[in-house]
Amino acid sequence: MNALIGVRGLVKEHGEGRSRVRAVDAVDLEVPEGQTLAVMGPSGCGKSTLLHLLGGLERPTDGEVWLAGRRVDTLSERALARLRRRSVGFVFQAFHLMEELSAAENVELPALLAGRSRREARRRASLLLERVGLTGRARHLPSQLSGGQRQRVAIARALANDPLVVLADEPTGNLDTAATHDVLRIFEELRSAGQTLVIVTHDERVAATADRLVSMRDGMFVDDTRLAGTGTGWLGGLIGLDG
């Protein structure tokens, strides 16, 4: 596969016997490097499961997942961890910051886990916090930050190791409009910088910032739309993210 992310015949089933549910049903997907892909669909349609499969957090029941030319679904847990460490950044709806660590310490963590020196991790964290507009909040604990600020810390953390792809699961699901705009601006900057992004969302405003929109229903792709591919996309332009 030439695409950064490739998925073939991907199936994920949950449960046993009669309660078995097919969360992802024979999905094929290719995401080129630098593309921002939005995945939309109703609750329970399998969006988050797809994201977990792409990031190696879950193993598929069937099918293949490729990342940067390497098959992911057959890797050992240790190799998957290395892959996540180097190549994947996650952003969650619930932020999942470590409550006992400051914003800077949260952002440093992936670099430290990747074996970088503390000084390097700290320098990188400072740069990223500056990039998301939180330089003055570096020493704050998550409990001292607003929801939007927490999500910006989470995005900075996802970028700590320069991942090939950032996987965002409902990144604005817990945010108000102003905070959503802040997060979308950061995504737009990432997109402009050539960062590959896969964003699972309910929010059309978020989807509008993407290059491409895939709609899911009952575990399957029902629509695959290429958006304008310029700036924030045509929907993004409509909601004022241009300029």
Next chain:
Amino acid sequence: MGSAVIVFRLVLADIRRHRAQAAMLLLAVTVATAAYALGLSLQGVSQALYQQTREATAGPDVVALAPDPGPAVAPTLTSLARAPEVVAHNGPYRIVYATLVAGDATSKVVVHGAANKPGAVDRPLVTSGRWVRSGGAVLERGFAAALGVRVGDRVTIEGRAYPVVGIAVTAATSIYPWAAQIGPGGGPSDPTGLAWLTRSDARALAAGNDLPVTTAMDLKLRDPDATQAFVDAHHHPTVRVTFHTWQFKAEQDAVMLRDSQPILVVGSWLLGFLAVTGVAALAAGRAGEQSRRAGLLKAVGAGPGLIAAVLLTEYLALALLAEALGLVLARLAEPAIASPTASRIGDVAGPAGATVVATTALAVAVAGLSTLRPTLRALRTATVTALGGAARRPRHHPLLTALSGLLPAPLLLGLRLTARRPGRAVLQACSTATTLIAVVALLAVHAQPAREYGLGSSALPNLRDVHDRRLLLAVTVLLIALAAVNTLALTWTTATEARVNMAVARTLGATPGQVCAGLSTAQLLPALLGAVAGVPLGVFVYWLFSAGETTAPPMSWMISAALAVLLATAALTALPARLAARRPVAPTLSAEAA
């Protein structure tokens, strides 16, 4: 009534839902209260057994012992028998100091020259075989048990073989190995057993081998409690007579258990302490859930009293049930522990009222100390916050976090987990220190020079030492078992509380192995501190409760013990840590977000 039913139902449902935790609480409090009840019950038990033996054998109130030979001895003792305070007597009779061989064992023995038919005072109770006859020997039961001799076996006294025709108990001497009362010539005595021969056989034994002899007389007083007045009134100016009162023998009997009581009582405190740490770990692990329960009850209109009752009753009820089990265990174990020599007969009374009160206090203290804080916190938490089930927010430790940044990933995760819940780390350290206190005390006991009863190459074990070592070993094993359960509980609680953080770490690239090692490290770091503190504390505790000069165990033993405890901790943490590290990441994060 309605509230009681609600509390009962909620408590029962919660116990059913958390059976493993209930079992752990039961185990911890049962062993602690059993050891405590046993320790307290030993108070006065030797005296009680002596009294029962005394009553069953018409034991003398005073034994007069004249160690010097001479024609004045017999008249002097006979004059004592005619004293107005004396209502009956036995003797005078010979006590011959000899050596007895039974199989491979050689021991000192005092041979009492006994009448073929015992009189009104000192009627040894034959528990096996028959009373003495010419050419046959009767052995005191404690002595026979130590030698492994039964009726029909043969023993050799000063080169002459005697068939053992009977085994008996008496209250005229202290328990084996203190049957000699006084040594040859009135000097100190070595550990010695007691045998009876007929008077003529005892006389022949002494004369034929030129053995030292003490002449004795057993006396029954009109007022059995007035022994000291009798002794004070009958000092002879020319003939040396040593008096042994029944009170003295009862006290001498108690020496056998002198170290048993501190071993059990101090052991029970340590067990109780471990019970508190274990149950506190469980309670802390369930703090979020209890908080949610409190919130739910508040939301439906329950008052603080009812909520406190629901949250405390479960632990309290289980602790009291465990206390009842502990008392039963103590009652069952007491006969074996209270009478290690077989020299006495009778029943032990079992835990008294004061003991029951004390064990109840211990059980309530364990339940209260370990659960009061989380209960109060749940009561104080605002209803809406409590409904969220949020556990207490972990603390920020910038220095430790910065320090951990210099370490490899497993140590980084471990140190941060430790810093996250320092109280949990303190519990782990205390648990390890407590275990090592007992282990080091056990090593110290084993480091003391052996003082066996046998002569020469013979090896008759020192009953008191053996008894103490067995008790200490049992207490140590229980402590190790509880500490092991605590370590499992603490690791699992840490893993459960940090499950989201560990899942996040996994999404950030931590391997399951690193997470597993981190969880183990989180227990090992405080365990290391506990081990460092436990070794000197163990030496101190042993020194505190040992009389006279003691030999410290070799440093290599103590270091090995500390390393073994740390290795065991690492092994114990591995399983729950591995299970936790293998937990799927996505469901954990999804559940937390829901």
